[in-house]
Amino acid sequence: MKIAIQCDSPLLQRSLELFLEGQLSSIRQCDILIRDREIRDDNHPTFVIGSNASADLIKPFSKAQLLHALAQKYDSLKQEPAAKMEETATGSEEGVSFEILERHIEKLTREYQDNILKAIRAFYEK
Numbered sequence: 001m002k003i004a005i006q007c008d009s010p011l012l013q014r015s016l017e018l019f020l021e022g023q024l025s026s027i028r029q030c031d032i033l034i035r036d037r038e039i040r041d042d043n044h045p046t047f048v049i050g051s052n053a054s055a056d057l058i059k060p061f062s063k064a065q066l067l068h069a070l071a072q073k074y075d076s077l078k079q080e081p082a083a084k085m086e087e088t089a090t091g092s093e094e095g096v097s098f099e100i101l102e103r104h105i106e107k108l109t110r111e112y113q114d115n116i117l118k119a120i121r122a123f124y125e126k
Helices: 010-019 063-090 098-125
Strands: 003-006 032-035 046-050
Touching: 003 010, 010 063, 032 063, 046 063, 063 098
Parallel strands: 003 032, 032 046
Antiparallel strands: none
16 A cells, blocks of 8 residues: 655654555555545545544554554455446345355455454554
């Protein structure tokens, strides 16, 4: 995942740069853009860090919380196009096909595995 940071707060900007040191890229090449205020941008998926409840991550946060929230947001962004394709592929089918159910179970299993691994990594990073 390539991440770009665009924050008004220099302290938050620098903290995020340190936390995400190996994943930073330019805004043009990023997969997700982190901001500290909500700005609608159709060119880049935005991850908002703030104090209000509508933010993707609420301040204060730890590095582990940041990485976990970013991974969840990135996974949801990757799954949106796939979900839309599945909906159009099934079209007017009334019953849920076994293949869709199987893919959904696989997705949930991968998410569960990723969450466990992230929790273990966060525990050992402290």
